[in-house]
Amino acid sequence: MPAPVVAASALTKKYKDFTAVDGLDFEVQPGEAFGLLGPNGAGKSTTMRMVGAVSTRTGGDLSILGLDPDRHGPEIRAQLGVVPQKDNLDEELRVRDNLIVYGRYFGISRSVVQRKADELLAFAQLEDRAKAKVDELSGGMKRRLTIARALINDPRILLLDEPTTGLDPQARHILWDRLFRLKEQGTTLVLTTHYMDEAEQLCDRIVVVDNGKIMAEGSPAGLIRDYSTREVLEVRFGSNRNADAARELGADVSGLGERIEVLPDRVLIFTDSGEAALETLTQRGFEPVTSLVRRSSLEDVFLRLTGRTLVD
Amino acid sequence: MSALTTETPGARSRRFGSWYVAEHRLRSMKSYGQTIIATSIGSPVLYLLALGMGLAGLVDKDVDSGANGPVSYLLFVAPALLATAAVNVAGEEATYPVMQAFKWNPILFAMNAAPISPRQIVNGFLIAIAARMLPTCVIYYGAMLLFGATSGAASALGILTATLTGMAVAALIARYSATVEEDKGQMAVIMRFGLMPMFLFSGTFFPLEQLPVYLQWIGWISPLWHGSELGRVASYGATEPIWLTVVHVVFLLAVLVYGWNGFARVTARRLGK
Numbered sequence: 393m394p395a396p397v398v399a400a401s402a403l404t405k406k407y408k409d410f411t412a413v414d415g416l417d418f419e420v421q422p423g424e425a426f427g428l429l430g431p432n433g434a435g436k437s438t439t440m441r442m443v444g445a446v447s448t449r450t451g452g453d454l455s456i457l458g459l460d461p462d463r464h465g466p467e468i469r470a471q472l473g474v475v476p477q478k479d480n481l482d483e484e485l486r487v488r489d490n491l492i493v494y495g496r497y498f499g500i501s502r503s504v505v506q507r508k509a510d511e512l513l514a515f516a517q518l519e520d521r522a523k524a525k526v527d528e529l530s531g532g533m534k535r536r537l538t539i540a541r542a543l544i545n546d547p548r549i550l551l552l553d554e555p556t557t558g559l560d561p562q563a564r565h566i567l568w569d570r571l572f573r574l575k576e577q578g579t580t581l582v583l584t585t586h587y588m589d590e591a592e593q594l595c596d597r598i599v600v601v602d603n604g605k606i607m608a609e610g611s612p613a614g615l616i617r618d619y620s621t622r623e624v625l626e627v628r629f630g631s632n633r634n635a636d637a638a639r640e641l642g643a644d645v646s647g648l649g650e651r652i653e654v655l656p657d658r659v660l661i662f663t664d665s666g667e668a669a670l671e672t673l674t675q676r677g678f679e680p681v682t683s684l685v686r687r688s689s690l691e692d693v694f695l696r697l698t699g700r701t702l703v704d
Numbered sequence: 705m706s707a708l709t710t711e712t713p714g715a716r717s718r719r720f721g722s723w724y725v726a727e728h729r730l731r732s733m734k735s736y737g738q739t740i741i742a743t744s745i746g747s748p749v750l751y752l753l754a755l756g757m758g759l760a761g762l763v764d765k766d767v768d769s770g771a772n773g774p775v776s777y778l779l780f781v782a783p784a785l786l787a788t789a790a791v792n793v794a795g796e797e798a799t800y801p802v803m804q805a806f807k808w809n810p811i812l813f814a815m816n817a818a819p820i821s822p823r824q825i826v827n828g829f830l831i832a833i834a835a836r837m838l839p840t841c842v843i844y845y846g847a848m849l850l851f852g853a854t855s856g857a858a859s860a861l862g863i864l865t866a867t868l869t870g871m872a873v874a875a876l877i878a879r880y881s882a883t884v885e886e887d888k889g890q891m892a893v894i895m896r897f898g899l900m901p902m903f904l905f906s907g908t909f910f911p912l913e914q915l916p917v918y919l920q921w922i923g924w925i926s927p928l929w930h931g932s933e934l935g936r937v938a939s940y941g942a943t944e945p946i947w948l949t950v951v952h953v954v955f956l957l958a959v960l961v962y963g964w965n966g967f968a969r970v971t972a973r974r975l976g977k
Contacts, residue, residue, distance in 0.1 A: 446816055447976045466721075466819035470713035474817040480810045484732040493728040497818035499716025541814075 397422050397457055397549055397580050398443055404451030405438050405604075412438040414604035415452065420549075425581040427595035429588070429690060431698075435604035436584035437477060440553045443582060445469050457548060470498055473542030473550040477557065479534045481526045481541070488513060488522040491541055498545040505544070512540035516570065532563025539570060550574065552583035556590060568593050588690035598690070600697055607697040612690060619696045620688035621650050623666040627673065627680035628658045637678060647672045653695055662692070717819035725815060725828020730835060732801075744840045747792070748847035751785050752778075755909075756851050767911065768943075775940050782853035783862050783935030784908040784928075789844045790870025791928055793837040795899050798874040799891040802829065802881035802967075806974060813975065822972035826878075830964060833874045834867065841866045854939045861938035869931025872956045873899075875963025876927070882970040902928045930955045 398420035405413040413435040420426040428436045441447035442454060445461035445468040454461055456468045481490050488509050495505035513519045516536040521529060529537065535555065542550060555571070556564040571594055575581055585591050591598050592612040600607045600615070608615055629637040638654040641661070645652060649663025663669040666685030673680070717724070733740060756778040766774035805812045815825050841863045848854045854862065877894060884890050905915065905922040906929035912920055923929035930952040936942070937949055 441976065444817055466714035466718055466821065467712070468714075469817060470717060470819040472817070476813065476817070478810070480814040482728070482732060482811045482814070483809045484735045489731060493724075493731055494814065494818065496724045496727060497717060497721070497815065497820050499711065499714075499720065499724075 394422050395458060396420055396455075398426075398582065399455045400439075400443075400452065401454075402452035403439070403442065403449055403454055405435075405442060405447070406450045412604055413442070413449075416599075416601070416604075416606055418599050418606065418609070420580060420582055422548075422580055423578045425575050425583070425594050425596045427591045427598040428582075428584040428601050429586070429591045429595075429598050429694070430584075430601035431586055431694075434601045436601055437553055438604075439601075440551055440582070440584055444472060444474050444551050470545065471548045473545065473547030475535075475538050475542045475550070475552040475555055477553040479538050481534060481537060483526045485526065486522070487518060487524050487526060487529070487537060490526060490537065491544055494541045495544040500545065508544055512543055515543070515573075516540040517566070530563070532559050532566060535559060535563070535567055536570065539567070543574075547579070549580045549582060552581065554584055554586070556585075556587065564590075588694070591690055600690075600694060602694075602698045608693065615690060615693045616688045620692040621662040622664045622688060624686055624688050624692055625649070625661040625663055625666040625669045625673075626658050626684040626686065627661065627670075627678075628682045629678075629680055631657060634659050637680075641673070641678070660692070660695075662688070714819040717824075721820040721824035722827035722831060725820060725825050726831035726835065727828075728811075728815075729801075729829060729832030733832065733836060740836065740840075743792075744843045747789060748785070748844040752782065752847055752851045752853060755781050755785070756853055778851070778853050779940055780936070781909060782848045782851075783859075783866075783939045784906075784932035786841060786844050786848065786862055787866040787869045787928055787931035787935050788903060788908060790837050790841055790866040790931070791873045791899065791902070793840050794833065794870045794874035794877060795895060797833045797836060798877035799881050799894055802878045803884050803887065803891065805829075806882065807885070807887070812971065816975045822975050823968045825975075826964065826968040826971050829878065830871065830875060830967075833878075834871055837870045837874070838863070838867050841870075856939075859939040862935040865931055865934035865938060868953075868956050868960070869927050869934070872927045872931075872959040872963065875960050875967060877963075879963045879966035879970060882967055882974065885974075902926050907932055927956055927959050 396419040400416050400418050403413055403416040404411065416439060428439060430436050438447065442449050442461065443456060445456060445465040448462055457471055459468050461468050482493065485493065491509035491512055492505050495508060500508065513522055516539060518533060518537060518540070521533065526534065526537070552571070556567055559567065568590070571581065575594065581594065583594065595612060597609070597611055598615060599609045608619060610618065628634070634657070635654055638652055638659045641648065641659070642652050648669045649661045651662050653660040653662070661669050670683055670685065760777040763777040766776055767780040768774045812825060816822070845860065845863050880894070881891070901922065905919060906926040907923050908928065912923040912929060915923070933944065934949065934952045942949060
């Protein structure tokens with residue numbers, strides 16, 4: 393097995409009395425798409441900043457590409473591509489110039505960086521916007537430009553912090569397509585997200601993080617298999633009646649499913665057959681206002697592990 | 705080894721990172737290049753016309769300032785205006801551009817994710833300011849020659865003393881601008897209650913000794929006074945003792961180092977390194 397490109401052991405980050413990252417252990421293999429999944433404030437971005445060699449750890453060990461980020465920051469950062477949570481493109485420069493000035497930071501010659509910039513504009517589907525000002529771009533275009541910028545140095549690891557937060561569905565799918573191509577080319581992806589569909593689409597392996605700690609680790613399918621059921625029946629009885637209905641249902645879940653969760657707007661019944669559970673429920677005299685049978689997702693895994701939803 | 709460079713990862717960035725940042729900043733300045741050119745040419749012409757042709761017409765007494773006897777008001781005021789031009793560039797480039805690089809246009813965080821250190825970021829910012837300031841001073845000096853406001857080869861040293869003055873002020877302001885996390889009009893305060901009083905009370909338009917003793921300290925702590933006096937020494941010779949000329953240089957260098965180091969420290973803290 394090749395050496396991991398990222399190896400964290402008891403990785404800890406404290407800010408005075410607050411522990412943002414509380415002893416994380418994980419490894420990322422070369423070419424892997426690895427995800428940190430968790431709600432806002434879980435410690436994902438702090439972890440990414442440490443992996444990106446821009447924030448020093450306060451405890452534990454961390455090795456990036458075999459180097460200690462506390463001592464070899466520039467050498468590590470020279471081999472990373474970083475897509476931050478908030479775009480930090482230079483709004484005073486035009487689209488192509490953003491790529492060129494950034495490439496220069498990696499010591500790439502002017503002639504090479506110009507060729508590379510044109511290749512990346514094509515990859516990001518922004519060729520016709522090369523001379524546009526950055527603030528003329530849509531949110532999705534800015535995100536694609538940020539990803540293109542992160543690829544200017546042919547990074548060995550691409551770090552993506554919440555890459556599609558705030559984008560509309562179409563822009564997200566375009567972005568996922570670009571990231572999927574990178575994955576196919578063998579680029580190691582490390583990403584954080586609080587979108588379960590994003591994690592499922594892009595990640596080979598995931599760690600679920602909450603309050604700075606790892607709650608579970610595995611492939612998306614494996615996590616769903618281990619921590620949820622095959623299907624989920626979502627039923628709504630009206631916001632005033634959900635809790636009462638769940639209490640009555642919860643008294644006897646046999647024939648319905650494994651367990652029941654009550655959310656403010658709906659009741660979730662975890663079962664291997666949603667349709668059968670719905671039929672049983674109707675036979676018992678319950679009349680939900682709406683019902684939906686769907687496959688289990690990582691959202692359900694997170695709910696099971698923490699008792700909370702990802703987007704609170 | 706990266707396929708895009710022939711050296712070990714980060715090696716070139718360690719050596720040339722400051723210059724890469726300066727290159728970036730100079731490209732950004734191109735977005736307001738017309739303003740830079742207009743002010744670089746317009747400012748000396750307007751000031752020298754107004755003060756040299758206008759105010760100098762009213763001031764019919766020579767100023768007792770030169771090594772070779774009193775000098776005309778135009779000769780007296782021109783070196784200070786040259787230093788002021790450099791300080792104005794400092795005011796423009798070390799206030800909003802530094803603050804916004806952390807906040808509204810947070811390019812420093814992007815640089816920070818590349819193999820560039822906070823010290824290199826700061827170096828690059830200041831190199832770019834100097835690269836804009838030096839030509840501004842050259843143009844101003846050229847206008848002074850045209851207006852007969854200076855003469856002699858030694859007076860060209862005024863370009864360097866003015867740039868040193870401007871850079872000392874730039875480093876000092878940048879040090880402060882880097883600390884501003886929330887805009888509450890601090891930059892306007894720097895302009896109105898920092899640079900403007902400095903302009904008025906630094907012996908720019910009249911010898912500092914004209915002021916009451918209790919106001920002269922403003923000049924003593926003002927980089928602009930030290931820079932103006934150095935410019936006068938270069939332009940028409942000194943009446944002051946040599947040790948005072950040395951004090952001017954040492955003072956400006958000390959302010960430059962203090963501002964530069966502080967700017968680097970604050971930047972490193974805010975970038976989390």
